[in-house]
Amino acid sequence: xxxxxxxxxxxxxxxxxxxxxxxxxxxxxxxxxxxxxxxxxxxxxxxxxxxxxxxxxxxxxxxxxxxxxxxxxxxxxxxxxxxxxxxxxxxxxxxxxxxxxxxxxxxxxxxxxxxxxxxxxxxxxxxxxxxxxxxxxxxxxxxxxxxxxxxxxxxxxxxxxxxxxxxxxxxxxxxxxxxxxxxxxxxxxxxxxxxxxxxxxxxxxxxxxxxxxxxxxxxxxxxxxxxxxxxxxxxxxxxxxxxxxxxxxxxxxxxxxxxxxxxxxxxxxxxxxxxxxxxxxxxxxxxxxxxxxxxxxxxxxxxxxxxxxxxxxxxxxxxxxxxxxxxxxxxxxxxxxxxxxx
Amino acid sequence: xxxxxxxxxxxxxxxxxxxxxxxxxxxxxxxxxxxxxxxxxxxxxxxxxxxxxxxxxxxxxxxxxxxxxxxxxxxxxxxxxxxxxxxxxxxxxxxxxxxxxxxxxxxxxxxxxxxxxxxxxxxxxxxxxxxxxxxxxxxxxxxxxxxxxxxxxxxxxxxxxxxxxxxxxxxxxxxxxxxxxxxxxxxxxxxxxxxxxxxxxxxxxxxxxxxxxxxxxxxxxxxxxxxxxxxxxxxxxxxxxxxxxxxxxxxxxxxxxxxxxxxxxxxxxxxxxxxxxxxxxxxxxxxxxxxxxxxxxxxxxxxxxxxxxxxxxxxxxxxxxxxxxxxxxxxxxxxxxxxxxx
DNA sequence: ATGAAAGCGCTAACAA
DNA sequence: TTGTTAGCGCTTTCAT
Numbered sequence: 001x002x003x004x005x006x007x008x009x010x011x012x013x014x015x016x017x018x019x020x021x022x023x024x025x026x027x028x029x030x031x032x033x034x035x036x037x038x039x040x041x042x043x044x045x046x047x048x049x050x051x052x053x054x055x056x057x058x059x060x061x062x063x064x065x066x067x068x069x070x071x072x073x074x075x076x077x078x079x080x081x082x083x084x085x086x087x088x089x090x091x092x093x094x095x096x097x098x099x100x101x102x103x104x105x106x107x108x109x110x111x112x113x114x115x116x117x118x119x120x121x122x123x124x125x126x127x128x129x130x131x132x133x134x135x136x137x138x139x140x141x142x143x144x145x146x147x148x149x150x151x152x153x154x155x156x157x158x159x160x161x162x163x164x165x166x167x168x169x170x171x172x173x174x175x176x177x178x179x180x181x182x183x184x185x186x187x188x189x190x191x192x193x194x195x196x197x198x199x200x201x202x203x204x205x206x207x208x209x210x211x212x213x214x215x216x217x218x219x220x221x222x223x224x225x226x227x228x229x230x231x232x233x234x235x236x237x238x239x240x241x242x243x244x245x246x247x248x249x250x251x252x253x254x255x256x257x258x259x260x261x262x263x264x265x266x267x268x269x270x271x272x273x274x275x276x277x278x279x280x281x282x283x284x285x286x287x288x289x290x291x292x293x294x295x296x297x298x299x300x301x302x303x304x305x306x307x308x309x310x311x312x313x314x315x316x317x318x319x320x321x322x323x324x325x326x327x328x329x330x331x332x333x334x335x336x337x338x339x340x341x342x
Numbered sequence: 343x344x345x346x347x348x349x350x351x352x353x354x355x356x357x358x359x360x361x362x363x364x365x366x367x368x369x370x371x372x373x374x375x376x377x378x379x380x381x382x383x384x385x386x387x388x389x390x391x392x393x394x395x396x397x398x399x400x401x402x403x404x405x406x407x408x409x410x411x412x413x414x415x416x417x418x419x420x421x422x423x424x425x426x427x428x429x430x431x432x433x434x435x436x437x438x439x440x441x442x443x444x445x446x447x448x449x450x451x452x453x454x455x456x457x458x459x460x461x462x463x464x465x466x467x468x469x470x471x472x473x474x475x476x477x478x479x480x481x482x483x484x485x486x487x488x489x490x491x492x493x494x495x496x497x498x499x500x501x502x503x504x505x506x507x508x509x510x511x512x513x514x515x516x517x518x519x520x521x522x523x524x525x526x527x528x529x530x531x532x533x534x535x536x537x538x539x540x541x542x543x544x545x546x547x548x549x550x551x552x553x554x555x556x557x558x559x560x561x562x563x564x565x566x567x568x569x570x571x572x573x574x575x576x577x578x579x580x581x582x583x584x585x586x587x588x589x590x591x592x593x594x595x596x597x598x599x600x601x602x603x604x605x606x607x608x609x610x611x612x613x614x615x616x617x618x619x620x621x622x623x624x625x626x627x628x629x630x631x632x633x634x635x636x637x638x639x640x641x642x643x644x645x646x647x648x649x650x651x652x653x654x655x656x657x658x659x660x661x662x663x664x665x666x667x668x669x670x671x672x673x674x675x676x677x678x679x680x681x682x683x684x
Numbered sequence: 685a686t687g688a689a690a691g692c693g694c695t696a697a698c699a700a
Numbered sequence: 701t702t703g704t705t706a707g708c709g710c711t712t713t714c715a716t
Contacts, residue, residue: 032686058693
């Protein structure tokens with residue numbers, strides 16, 4: 001049996017489909033006599049009527065749906081962000097269409113086009129790079145969008161990100177307070193705001209602590225993965241550079257450090273202190289528990305969703321960006337340096 | 343400027359919209375003169391024509407979309423399954439609409455209705471409980487669906503799951519081979535197939551090894567969470583029961599054991615060997631690395647997607663279920679029991 | 685306050 | 701092989 005349509009409801013209630021539409025839509029219910037409205041509603045319920053959002057979208061060019069672009073759901077940073085987004089959208093009747101780009105720009109482009117043709121009303125984007133033609137174009141076209149976690153070089157695009165500079169500064173301060181002076185950094189990809197800002201803040205924090213910068217202590221990683229973190233640390237160790245602590249650009253890079261320490265028979269924190277960034281789930285249970293810069297993941301997602309909804313409701317209003325303050329979670333991966341370096 | 347429609351393309355190419363439709367759709371291209379088809383295609387490309395899937399769905403009652411129900415994306419078991427699903431769907435032009443149910447049956451019901459009204463062509467479902475009226479009803483209505491990870495009591499619904507019995511058996515065999523005879527089990531929720539099957543297999547494996555079953559060594563957890571795992575192990579320890587190893591119903595429950603050992607000042611594996619189930623990402627990096635039953639997460643998703651696509655293409659065919667063989671990943675959380683128990 | 689009519693963009697009979 | 705026609709289910713002018 002075909003599911004009932006608006007026409008069925010209207011027929012049954014003895015009104016015109018247009019009237020039934022008005023009665024059933026809270027936005028337009030005021031236009032209709034209260035009694036008829038109630039009658040229609042009752043019939044709709046009796047028939048088990050479910051409005052067809054596809055037909056509605058075709059007519060209205062809206063969809064109560066937003067697109068959520070994530071680089072990689074298997075990175076534990078992102079599921080909590082997704083959850084934050086859903087938590088805000090769902091009470092107002094919106095849904096998120098989640099897509100994984102796998103850090104592939106072509107894939108991302110085709111997914112964005114597909115989402116647009118499905119009439120998503122806006123985007124929440126966790127895949128931003130500093131220069132990102134696709135996203136810049138979307139923004140130029142006036143497509144409502146909010147960046148999360150990472151920003152574009154163009155600060156005019158609204159975003160919700162951790163205060164990366166403050167976080168890196170805290171990390172360095174923590175290490176210096178333990179007595180470290182030779183602090184290395186595994187910088188993330190320099191085509192991302194997080195990679196660039198954290199690196200810059202690391203440098204400035206060293207300077208602020210009167211520590212001279214040593215380029216040999218910086219390795220730049222090509223992606224935010226455990227593998228790349230391992231590559232970076234191996235490179236630093238093999239260069240013969242002398243350091244007692246390392247700041248990972250994020251937790252995945254720090255995880256890669258753990259792998260290298262293991263393979264080299266070094267121990268953390270005795271031989272090397274390690275600090276991560278993001279404090280994603282489970283790093284508190286690693287061996288050893290990872291000291292990391294904590295950022296409120298779920299709140300990032302929730303705040304991004306709020307911003308986007310706000311933009312959808314007030315198309316004129318000037319877009320804001322939000323910087324969320326991090327905190328440091330000190331755990332056993334950091335300790336004072338040994339008298340003799342490794 | 344309004345995006346071009348099929349009408350625009352047809353006009354520009356000097357054909358009727360219907361012809362343009364046929365030319366642009368690979369399925370119907372054969373019905374049209376090759377030259378005209380090419381002309382239409384060229385015009386479409388020139389105009390940057392994008393078909394409107396909403397209009398198409400409204401007409402065809404299909405959507406090239408399936409619904410993917412996940413209980414909780416922040417459980418690292420699920421992102422790889424999602425990835426496996428996408429990896430299979432995407433090459434054939436299908437997309438998955440991912441929804442988080444948060445283990446809330448009401449939420450799940452409303453999300454399923456919403457997905458159905460969006461014309462999803464089928465479901466891949468990771469939220470099954472043994473008795474699950476919503477899913478049973480879907481199946482009864484003939485909605486194409488494939489369960490993943492967990493099954494319904496009704497074995498007639500196609501599913502892709504690990505061979506839970508084999509896994510639990512391997513875990514017990516591993517522990518007994520180390521010399522353990524007092525082996526506890528934190529059983530998962532008994533309204534899920536995974537919870538029930540693993541518990542049963544644990545029992546049978548003990549018997550097969552000539553170990554008498556002791557009900558005091560089994561705690562049943564109300565949910566598959568770290569918190570519940572902790573509750574369960576505390577209960578076992580407080581009961582004064584005597585055991586040297588524990589098999590967690592899944593990795594989250596095993597993680598909860600880690601928390602309790604830490605809070606009681608006990609050490610793993612010296613005081614207690616712990617085995618998990620699923621071998622989710624990161625458990626190999628815990629303190630200590632967790633011995634766990636490895637199941638191929640991504641493959642589960644991929645296989646489920648294959649099954650579903652198959653059902654969509656051959657509606658008549660008899661549905662199959664797939665059991666994937668697990669392996670055991672032996673790590674440092676298991677060791678021979680000490681002479682003196684804790 | 686309600687109805688009539690039109691159309692969102694596309695596809696599937698049917699006709700030619 | 702192509703065009704005609706109709707309609708998927710809904711909303712929104714416009715008219716009454």
